[in-house]
Amino acid sequence: MVLINHRPDLPAVPPNPLADPQQPSNLLLYRLAKLTASAGRLVTRLCERHYGITRREWGVLMWLARQPGLQPSQLADLLELDRARISRAIASMQAKGLLHKSTESSNRRRAALQLSPAGQRLHDALLPQVRRINTDLVAALDADALENLDQSLHSLQQQANLAAQEDDSDAAFPPRQSGHRQNHLG
Numbered sequence: 130m131v132l133i134n135h136r137p138d139l140p141a142v143p144p145n146p147l148a149d150p151q152q153p154s155n156l157l158l159y160r161l162a163k164l165t166a167s168a169g170r171l172v173t174r175l176c177e178r179h180y181g182i183t184r185r186e187w188g189v190l191m192w193l194a195r196q197p198g199l200q201p202s203q204l205a206d207l208l209e210l211d212r213a214r215i216s217r218a219i220a221s222m223q224a225k226g227l228l229h230k231s232t233e234s235s236n237r238r239r240a241a242l243q244l245s246p247a248g249q250r251l252h253d254a255l256l257p258q259v260r261r262i263n264t265d266l267v268a269a270l271d272a273d274a275l276e277n278l279d280q281s282l283h284s285l286q287q288q289a290n291l292a293a294q295e296d297d298s299d300a301a302f303p304p305r306q307s308g309h310r311q312n313h314l315g
Contacts, residue, residue: 157285171262180255182225185210185218187255190244193228194252198241227251 146155153159173184182190188208193199199207205215219242222228227248233239244252267275 168262168266172259175258175262176255180251182222182227182251183218185214186222186227187259189215189218189222189242190227190248190252190255193242193244194249194256197243200240201242204242222248 146152147157147160150156169184172187176182176184176187185208189204192204192207201215201219202212204210204219205212208215210218219228219230223230225247226245229243229245230240231243233241267278270278
């Protein structure tokens with residue numbers, strides 16, 4: 130372990146374990162995955178037990194309520210899902226009467242998705258509960274810590290986007306749309 134000591138009159142301070150991870154529990158992506166899994170279970174249980182939908186279907190409801198008329202490929206991008214998974218979610222939601230799929234007469238392969246009235250009601254009932262899970266989670270932070278977290282998440286997302294752009298040219302890792310799911314925690 131490297132100790133940081135800029136002033137010899139003060140005791141050396143170890144670096145933050147996120148900056149120099151020495152064990153799995155110090156890896157940023159591992160910690161984020163653990164947080165997502167823990168908090169995500171709350172949303173999953175709410176969706177599945179009380180409303181009969183999957184968390185993936187909840188994601189579709191959220192985006193279509195906000196942006197009606199999205200195409201399946203746009204939803205796949207927004208939800209970070211491959212096209213097969215988004216197609217299954219759409220088919221399931223159509224069977225449940227939660228959304229409608231319309232195609233353009235000039236291009237039958239181009240579809241626009243809309244929530245049905247039942248889908249909109251479900252979204253409106255579920256959204257306040259999911260928002261509550263999120264607000265309960267961030268209640269552990271004071272206003273300054275929350276602002277720092279928001280800025281940090283923005284910076285991390287930008288950094289990840291840059292790294293992903295550089296990595297896109299690597300043929301060893303096919304894009305998610307080709308049907309291969311990538312799940313890396315490190």
